[in-house]
Amino acid sequence: xxxxxxxxxxxxxxxxxxxxxxxxxxxxxxxxxxxxxxxxxxxxxxxxxxxxxxxxxxxxxxxxxxxxxxxxxxxxxxxxxxxxxxxxxxxxxxxxxxxxxxxxxxxxxxxxxxxxxxxxxxxxxxxxxxxxxxxxxxxxxxxxxxxxxxxxxxxxxxxxxxxxxxxxxxxxxxxxxxxxx
Numbered sequence: 001x002x003x004x005x006x007x008x009x010x011x012x013x014x015x016x017x018x019x020x021x022x023x024x025x026x027x028x029x030x031x032x033x034x035x036x037x038x039x040x041x042x043x044x045x046x047x048x049x050x051x052x053x054x055x056x057x058x059x060x061x062x063x064x065x066x067x068x069x070x071x072x073x074x075x076x077x078x079x080x081x082x083x084x085x086x087x088x089x090x091x092x093x094x095x096x097x098x099x100x101x102x103x104x105x106x107x108x109x110x111x112x113x114x115x116x117x118x119x120x121x122x123x124x125x126x127x128x129x130x131x132x133x134x135x136x137x138x139x140x141x142x143x144x145x146x147x148x149x150x151x152x153x154x155x156x157x158x159x160x161x162x163x164x165x166x167x168x169x170x171x172x173x174x175x176x177x178x179x180x181x
Contacts, residue, residue, distance in 0.1 A: 001180045005073040008177070014073065015180040017066040022156070024059050025101070028052060029153055032146075053112050054122040060105045067098070081172050093159055100152040107145040114138035 004011040010018070035048040078087050112119045113129035114137040120126050134140075166174035173181075 005076060007074055007077050009076055010177055010180060011073065012180060013069055014066075015178060017062065017069065018178060021059065021062060021066060021101075024055060024062070025152065025156065028055055028059065029149055031055075032149065050120070053108070053119055056105055056108050057119065057121045057127065059101075063098070063101055063105075076177055079172050079174065081170060082174075090162075093155065093162075097152070097155060097159065100148055100155065104145060104148045104152060107141045107148065110141035111138050111145055114141065 001012045001015075003013050005014055031048060031052050035044075035052060038045045038048060078090075082090075109119060109127065110131065113127070113132050114134075116129050116132045118126035118128050163175045163178065166172050167176070
């Protein structure tokens with residue numbers, strides 16, 4: 001399998017980034033929901049958010065790399081069996097997935113830096129708190145973060161169902177192309 005995309009399939013780099021982003025997003029969603037049930041005296045009360053924030057910032061960087069890779073590589077041409085509305089819906093869905101990802105990560109940053117402290121990332125570096133001190137910032141950003149995360153999970157699930165529909169009902173190569181075949 002080649003590293004770069006061609007006009008018929010995605011390359012190894014795009015495939016690996018796609019699935020790494022997908023697994024990370026679903027993992028962060030599960031971790032985020034689990035964290036909300038922790039009590040102050042739970043040993044994971046501080047460790048869970050530390051992992052969630054650090055992985056979230058890493059995901060932000062990975063998505064930036066993925067968008068750069070996408071811009072520098074040819075995209076496989078749509079399959080001839082895909083009708084116009086499917087192509088338009090696919091394009092809009094991918095754009096909305098990226099928009100939701102960035103909005104979720106920005107709202108997460110605003111939650112984490114609401115008190116003016118920098119956001120520590122795996123102890124490697126810290127992102128400074130550039131926008132903080134807004135009244136109820138943590139609560140407002142938290143509500144937005146959760147709402148957008150639920151929306152992202154719903155849209156990602158529909159995206160997966162569409163891929164399965166193409167594979168099992170339409171019997172086309174849509175899913176196989178994202179598996180690098």
